[in-house]
Amino acid sequence: MESRAEQDEKTLDLGWKNAQTIRSNLKSGVRDDDKVHHSKPPVKSFLRRTPLFSRRKNTSLVNRIIWLLLIWSVVVYILGVAGLWWSSNKVIEDNFSQQATDWVAKLDELGTPLYAANDEFLFQSIEEQIHRFPEVSYLRYYESENNSIIAQYASEKLGDIKVPELSSAIIEKLRINIDSNQPVFIQSAEESLSLFQVAAPIVTRSIRSDSMMDFDLDEDAKETYKIIGYLELGLDFSDYKNKLKKNIFIGSVAVAILFLVAAFFGRILIKRSLRPLTKMKKPLEQLARGEIDVHVDGEGDEEIVAIANALNTTIEALKSRDEELRKMANYDSLTGLLNKHNFNIQLKREVQRTIDENDSSALLFIDLDQFKHVNDNLGHAAGDRLLKQVADLLKNRIRSEDVISRFGGDEFTIIAKSINEPDARMIAESILKAMQEFVFIEGGQAFNIYCSIGVVLIGSEDFTAEEVFSQADMSCFHAKSEGRNRYHMFDLPEQEELRKSADISWSKRISDAIQNDYFTLFYQPIVSLHGDTSEHYEVLLRMVMENDDVIHPNAFLPAAERLGVAIDIDYWVVRNALRKISEFKADGRDVYLSINLSARIFEAKDLIEKIQRYISQYNVDTDRIVFEITEQTAVRHIEKASKTISELSALGCQFALDDFGVGFSSFNYLKRLPVDILKIDGEFITDMVKDPVDQSMVQAMIKIAKTLNKKTTAEYVQDAATLEMLKRFGADYAQGYYLGKPVRDTTRQNYEDALGHIDTNILPF
Structure with missing residues (x-):
């Protein structure tokens, strides 16, 4: 059986091969693998940051409105019914009290003769009268002397319920309130009784006088009161209350039915009103996916029309913005021609096309001869006007299928498709003649502007796009060296001789630069995506000429490789980078420097010894040193690279594998290289x-790096959208023009200022 390590290794290799297969099947054309710094238009970054559709469970707006209306209606109805019930009970109780008072007064009047006559038939007549009133449950007449009942009536509804007789406390209260016009209301202690019980004294009144002869009309009459008995009455108003409850219940059911009917038809009406809003769902989903070639139809209510108009206005603004960003990314803002980046892509495609179709084309590299004179004497504005006029002249000299760009400064490039060498020479001569006839007039002065042209055929030999461009560049240099205002056709044997001459010239320059420190170091920020506030920079080598012109290493490193002095340049970079780390430490700054090493470094026998000496000389903390080698270099020298990396790691240094992924190498090699950091090649980042x-x-590389316990750095980050996506994928560090360009020297303040424009949600410091 296979070991777990062998299974992991096969899984990693298989995953990487599958990813590469998908990539090769889906990619069309030749990718631009030049490391050119340029801006890419962010693809609807605000749409990616703004959730147009919530991830929670979707609910219907129509149903929500209906439910809100129903709930609010039920609450209002309950409050209304409760208020109606309370007010109705209050009114009923007041009416019951008044009726009880009226009944007592009436029965007092009917019962008084009962005490005088003591007639049984008289009480029967009273019974007959009150029997017609179902609310009277019982009636009692009490004798005043011993408080005994002399007559009573009980309705059939009362049944077997025994109503207690008047207590002595109530009788005493009746005696005290003898002159009151209101009866006494009894609170029964019996839970079975739901009666309205009242009691009142039966009183006789008389006028007292000493003698009839002494009667004086002006003297106040004096009445005397005598209690001859007591009246107790029980009233049952439950029928009225039941009818009230029944009516409220029936009304509630009717109102509920009305609510449901209103909700049903209301839902139909609301849904019909919101139908235009529902139709916006599909275009909004397309917009959320980044598709801006959509139109939102607005109809119905004016609010919905306003929303649709606002969305269409936003979409048009996005289209305009994307078009503008596309132009900025692919076209030169001054002349309107293709820029350097886009031209490189077109050149690669044309090289591949000539190979696939067995065709030939031509590349023309054009350099203006008098531009610097105009720019220095008349100013940059005049120089810009000159470049625009030259661009217009060149556009009029090429066919519609040809490609023209402003490559940089006063340099222009043209791809003339499907032509042979005689045609290429004819085009070059036509351009020379047009430039000779061109006169630039500025400030009353006239200037003759000439040019030098390098011409190379594409497809005649098996050269890459970079090699073809280099040949055109060298041919242009040859034309200039022969006196300018002419073109030169690339000739391979001749260029080999020129290269040897150039190497001899570079040999002296490189030797002087090493001995006299004509080299200088530039620093480009590498920024942590997870809150590490330490400063990280990649060290980049430049050469400074006598006139202070800064030379890119692409100009002299190939010659250094051929001359065998690349190792000496590596040592110069390592020594000066370590000295710089020491200076940073003395200033109290926590700085990490990444130092690039060439492939030749693995041929040096004294590499470890020299680096140890530099570390000791400058008293450098070794964990602040990060050495970088390219993936292709490491794989090509796998044994030596693995040994050298292990020895430097033993000193405490870190190692980064640069341009990771571009070589399509097996992850088996990665497991054999004890590197700490993988720098994902910019080819995968620029269009990500x-x-x-x-x-x-990119996600696969980050995931595999984490599996191998290695950190990742993404190169060529050009915008906020790319940076945010990398952070979401789990990348550890990022590097690119969006985060900071290479600078000759840097301070902590410069470092913070360079990152000041970045959203703190992405870089939390």
Whole structure:
């Protein structure tokens, strides 16, 4: 059986091969693998940051409105019924009290003769009268002397319920309130009784006088009161209350039915009103996916029309913005021609096309001869006007299928498609003649502007796009060296001789630069995506000429490789980078420097000894040193690279594998290289936001790096959308022009200022 390590290794290799297969199947054309710093238009970054559709469970707006209306209606109805019930009970109780008072007064009047006559038939007549009133449950007449009942009536509804007789406390209260017009209301202690019970004294009144002869009309009459008995009455108003409850219940059911009917038809009406809003769902989903070629139809109510108009206005603004960003990313803002980046892509495609179709084309590299004179004497504005006029002249000299760009400064490039060498020479001569006839007039002065042209055929030999461009560049240099205002056709044997001469010239320059410190170091920020506030920079080598012109290493490193002095340049970079770390430490700054090493470094026998000496000389903390080698270099020298990395790691240094992924090497090699950091090649980063294949590749590399316990750095980050996506994928560090360009020297303040424009949600410091 296979070991777990062998299974992991096979899984990693298989996953990487599958990812590469998907990538090759989906990619069309030749990718631009030049490390050119340029801006890429962010693809609807605000749409990615703004959730147009919530991830929680979706609910219907119509149903929500109906439910809110129903709930509010039920609450209002309950409050209304409760208020109606309370007010009705209050009114009923007041009416019951008044009726009880009226009944007592009436029965007092009917019962008084009963005490005088003591007639049984008289009480029967009273019974007959009150029997017609179902609310009277019982009636009692009491004798005043011993408080005994002399007559009573009980309705059939009362049944077997025994109503207690008047207590002595109530009788005493009746005696005290003898002159009151209101009866006494009895609170029964019997739970079975739901009666309205009242009692009142039966009183006789008389006028007292000493003698009839002494009667004086002006003297106040004096009445005397005598209690001859007591009246107790029980009234049952439950029928009225039951009818009230029944009516309220019936009303509630009717109102509920009305609510349901209103909700049903209301839902139909609301849904019909919101139908135009529902139709916006599909275009909004397309917009959320980044598709801006949509239109939102607005109809119905004016609010919905206003929303649709606002969305259409936003979409048009996005289209305009994307078009503007596309132009900025692919076209020169001054002349309107293709820029350097886009031209490189077109050149690679044309090289591949000539190979696939067995065709030939031509590349023309054009350099203006008098531009610097105009720019220095008349100013940059005049120089810009000159470049625009030259661009217009060149556009009029090429066919519609040809490609023209402003490559940089006063340099222009043209791809003339499907032509042979005689045609290429004819085009070059036509351009020379047009430039010779061109006169630039500025400030009353006239200037003759000439040019030098390098011409190379594409497809005649098996050269890469970079090699073809280099040949055109060298041919242009040859034309200039022969006196300018002419073109030179690339000739391979001749260029080999020129290269040897150039190497001899570079040999002296490189030797002087090493001995006299004509080299200088530039620093580009590498930023942590997870809150590490330490400063990280990649060290970049430049050469400074006598006139202070800064030379890119692409100009002299190939010659250094051929001359065998690349190792000496590596040592110069390592020594000066370590000295710089020491200076940073003395200033109290926590700085990490990444130092690039060439492939030749693995041929040096004294590499470890020299680096140890530099570390000791400058008293450097070794964990602040990060050495970088390219993936292709490491794989090509796998044994030596693994040994050298292990020895430097033993000193405490870190190692980063640069351009990771571009070589399509097996992850088996990665497991054999004890590196700490993987620098994902910019080819996967520049178009990542709008390219799902690149996104999958980057995610796979980050995931595998984490599996191997290694950190990742993404190169060539050009915008906020790319940075945010990398953080979401789990990348550890990022580097690119969006985070900071290479600078000759840096301070902590410069470092913070360079990152000041970035959203703190992405970089939390």
